[in-house]
Amino acid sequence: MENFSYSRPATLRDATAQLGKEHGRVAIIAGGTDLLGEMKDELAAPARLVPVRHLREMQGVRTVGAGLRIGAATPLVDVVENRAVQEQAPLLAMAAVKVGTPAIRNMGTIGGNICQRPRCWYYRNNYPCFKHGGSACFSALGENDFHAILEGGPSFIVHPSDTAPALVALGASARIAGPGGRERIVPLDAFFVTPRQDVRRENVLQPDEILVELQVPNAPAGSRATYVKEMVRETWNFALCSVAAMVTLSNGVVSDVRIVMGGVAPVPYRALKAEAAIRGQRLTETTAAAAGAAAVEGARPLAKNGYKVPLTQATVKRALLSLA
Amino acid sequence: MKHTVDLTVNGEACSETVEARTLLVHLLRDQLGLTGTHVGCVVGECGACSVLVDGKLVKSCLMLAVQADGRDVTTIEGLSGGAALHPVQEAFVQRFALQCGFCTPGFVMAAHALLCANPDPTEAEIRQVLSSNLCMCTGYVQIVEAVKEAAARLRSCT
Ligand SMILES: Cc1cc2nc3c(=O)[nH]c(=O)nc-3n(C[C@H](O)[C@H](O)[C@H](O)COP(=O)(O)OP(=O)(O)OC[C@H]3O[C@@H](n4cnc5c(N)ncnc54)[C@H](O)[C@@H]3O)c2cc1C
Ligand code: SF4
Ligand code: FES
Ligand code: FES
Numbered sequence: 001m002e003n004f005s006y007s008r009p010a011t012l013r014d015a016t017a018q019l020g021k022e023h024g025r026v027a028i029i030a031g032g033t034d035l036l037g038e039m040k041d042e043l044a045a046p047a048r049l050v051p052v053r054h055l056r057e058m059q060g061v062r063t064v065g066a067g068l069r070i071g072a073a074t075p076l077v078d079v080v081e082n083r084a085v086q087e088q089a090p091l092l093a094m095a096a097v098k099v100g101t102p103a104i105r106n107m108g109t110i111g112g113n114i115c116q117r118p119r120c121w122y123y124r125n126n127y128p129c130f131k132h133g134g135s136a137c138f139s140a141l142g143e144n145d146f147h148a149i150l151e152g153g154p155s156f157i158v159h160p161s162d163t164a165p166a167l168v169a170l171g172a173s174a175r176i177a178g179p180g181g182r183e184r185i186v187p188l189d190a191f192f193v194t195p196r197q198d199v200r201r202e203n204v205l206q207p208d209e210i211l212v213e214l215q216v217p218n219a220p221a222g223s224r225a226t227y228v229k230e231m232v233r234e235t236w237n238f239a240l241c242s243v244a245a246m247v248t249l250s251n252g253v254v255s256d257v258r259i260v261m262g263g264v265a266p267v268p269y270r271a272l273k274a275e276a277a278i279r280g281q282r283l284t285e286t287t288a289a290a291a292g293a294a295a296v297e298g299a300r301p302l303a304k305n306g307y308k309v310p311l312t313q314a315t316v317k318r319a320l321l322s323l324a
Numbered sequence: 325m326k327h328t329v330d331l332t333v334n335g336e337a338c339s340e341t342v343e344a345r346t347l348l349v350h351l352l353r354d355q356l357g358l359t360g361t362h363v364g365c366v367v368g369e370c371g372a373c374s375v376l377v378d379g380k381l382v383k384s385c386l387m388l389a390v391q392a393d394g395r396d397v398t399t400i401e402g403l404s405g406g407a408a409l410h411p412v413q414e415a416f417v418q419r420f421a422l423q424c425g426f427c428t429p430g431f432v433m434a435a436h437a438l439l440c441a442n443p444d445p446t447e448a449e450i451r452q453v454l455s456s457n458l459c460m461c462t463g464y465v466q467i468v469e470a471v472k473e474a475a476a477r478l479r480s481c482t
Contacts, residue, residue, distance in 0.1 A: 005325055006344035006390055033386050036347075037367050049344070051391065077380070101456035103371065103434070106380040107387065235455040 001039050005048045012057045012212065016179045018050045019208040023200075028052055028210060030073050030112040033104055038117060043126055053109065058212055061085060067217040072111025072210075076163070077102070079110050088218040091225035091246055095166035098229045101236050111211045114164045114174075114191075115203065118157035118266075119238055120147065130155045130199040144302040146240065149309060150265040155195035156302065157266050158239075159202065164192070164268040165244040166227055169258040172216040178209045185215070192267035202266070220256055223248040228319045229262075230311055239263035241312045245319040247283070254278050259295065259319075264312055271295040274316055283324035285317075292317035329393040333358070334402030342389040349373045349384035351392070352399055360400035360429050364458075371457030374430040375399050381437035381456065400429040403436060412436050412474040421470035423461035430457045435471045443479055447472070 009015035019026050027046035029035050030053050038044040052058055058073035061082045068088055070079060079085055079096045086093050099105055099113060117123075118131065121143055128134035139147050139156050147156040173187045191203050205211060219225060225246040231237040242262035248255050257279055259271040274295035281287040292313035299309050330339045333356060340355050347366075352358045352375070361384060364370035368386040375384045376398040403410040409417070412435050422428045431454065438445055438453040445453075450471045459467065 001345045003343055003345045006327065006388075029388075029391075031386075032388065032391065033368055033383075036386050036388070040367060053391075101371075102437075102453050103374060103381045103383050103456040104368070107382050235452070 001036075002042075002045050004046055006051070008051055008054065012055055012177055012210065013181060015050050015052055015055060016177055016208060016210055018048065019179070019210070021207055023207045026050060026207070028115075030109040031075065031107040032112075033100075033108045034112060034116040041124060041126065043117070043124065043132075052111075052210065058111070058210075063088070067215060070110060070214045070216060072212055072214065073109050074111075076105040076108050076110055076113060079163075080105065089170055089216050091166045091170060091219060091227060091244055092163065092216065094225065094227040095162045095229075095242075095244060098162045098227060098239075098242075110163055110214065114161050114167065114188075114214075115205065115211060116160055118202065119160045120155075120157045123157070130195070131157070133200065140302065143304065145304045146238075147302055147305055148265050149296070149299040149301045149305060149312070150261075150269055151194050151267065152265070152300065152302070153195065155199050155266065157195070157202075158263050159192065159265065159267050160238050160263070161268070162227070162229065162239065162242060162262060164188070165242060165260040165262040167214060167216065168192075168268045168270060169225075169244040169246050169260040170216050170219060171258075172214050174211055175213040175215060176205065176209050177212045178206065183212075188214075188268075189270065195266050219246060220248050223256065224323045226319050226322050228315050228322075230315055241308055241315055243312075243315045243319040245316070245323060247278075247320070247323050249283070252282055254281055254283065259291070259316060261295065261312060261316070264299075264308060271316065273297050278320060283320055285321070288317040288320040288324075289313075291320055327390050327393075329389055331392050331394065332396045334398055340389070344388065344390055346389040347385055348375070348377075348387040348389050348392050348397070351389040352384060352397070358399050358401050362426055362429055364426070369458065370427070371430040371434065372427055374433040374457065376433060376437055379437075379440065381434055381453075383456075398433075400432060403432065410436070411477040412439065412471075415470045415474035415477060416467075419466050419470035419473055421462060421466040427457060427459040427461075431459065431467055435474060438471070439475055439478055444475060445471075 026048045058071040122138040229242040244260045246258045261269045274291040277294040278291040295316040362372035364372035373384040
């Protein structure tokens, strides 16, 4: 790993002042569980690291009005174990506990989790593909077992985060700080970008911006939620497909629903057609199966990831039935 | 540029000079001579480098030494009091929970972290925590047994 300079900013303002306008020259380090892997593999070679885990403004969970404010530098373990999260946004705790292993959740932060880079094998092995500024996608015609079936092209990465689908389902927003105290708030469904919008990046953050906090509205009163993650092993792996589902039933009929999928598209994928299919219905084998089918409508699998279509369909169905 | 990190390792305060890129595991092994913490994959996957930082299980290959500034680190050397083995270590020996032993310090630290937080874990909880670590020899069954045994020993002595 190349050497780099490192100094602890005293405040968030000092941190943003260190960042600069050029992608890749300076990197924000939170837990470092993803970034250090990238640096060791020479995918990233920043001249300077700006640590943020110690910044007070970015730490901890607070209840504000009808929602939660979660500092981006809060370790995942603290999100999982937080009472307010468990009570007000249980879907998020269910998703966060599925990240990696206990050690990863002790070190990794929620902000790092949603800003982590893709796991595409070619990307991680430094092939000169679109993600690295090249002019080809090697997975499109190569090893694409773990790639996107929805919204793919020109890059076919899947978004690897477990917490992102839950946060999108909950209607969360990102509070972002720029230099000089500038701030903006971006709803998470507009935070992630598809490869068509920007093939080099996965979100709207500018090089001089820091994700400061996640603003998470309380789950609707009476709603039920689940996060189902399918992996090649039982643990310690990225999702082949995951489903964050939240429903509200009124007299046994689905009155409100959110279904957001991970591991199947370059962004957390809101399955609007599946939501439409199940809204106004009772949760039964038939209606849940119909929602599963609607969830993968428009899927365009590659040569080796066709299995993800029935897998996703079944996972959506199973997630919904578990909420009946 | 060099950095000074002040940290507590196994109860002793120390001050070390490191490069920004020095990993915590290299500080422990190469500068402090604590070679009980092993290096396997160096990318956070195998758990051989597991230590406790502020009481929490972490992988010391995924942490910069500068990130450990001001923090409290416990390594495998910090578990046993001199010649006497720690009950978790004893249980590993009793239950044949090691063969080559390369992964063992990491498993012992993971088990220790678990038992500090949860003295009476279920098998599922044990398996969940051990999922941070890989072993190429034992097939894990004896390791799970050893952690159960360690839990029983520790409960009976407190
Ligand atoms: C063995 C292993 C297994 C894993 N399994 C999973 C898994 O199952 N599910 C999953 O979702 N992830 C998994 N991960 C990925 C990752 O470690 C976690 O997602 C973790 O939460 C990342 O958080 P971090 O704080 O360590 O991020 P870092 O490594 O510090 O940062 C990750 C990226 O985000 C940027 N960044 C971090 N914080 C901010 C911020 N506040 N503002 C702007 N940019 C920021 C960094 O510059 C970097 O590019 C795994 C990693 C490993 C090593
Ligand atoms: S899927 Fe994306 S990251 Fe992977 S090879 Fe194609 S362009 Fe590169
Ligand atoms: S050496 Fe740290 S996890 Fe493998
Ligand atoms: S005993 Fe050899 S790797 Fe675990």
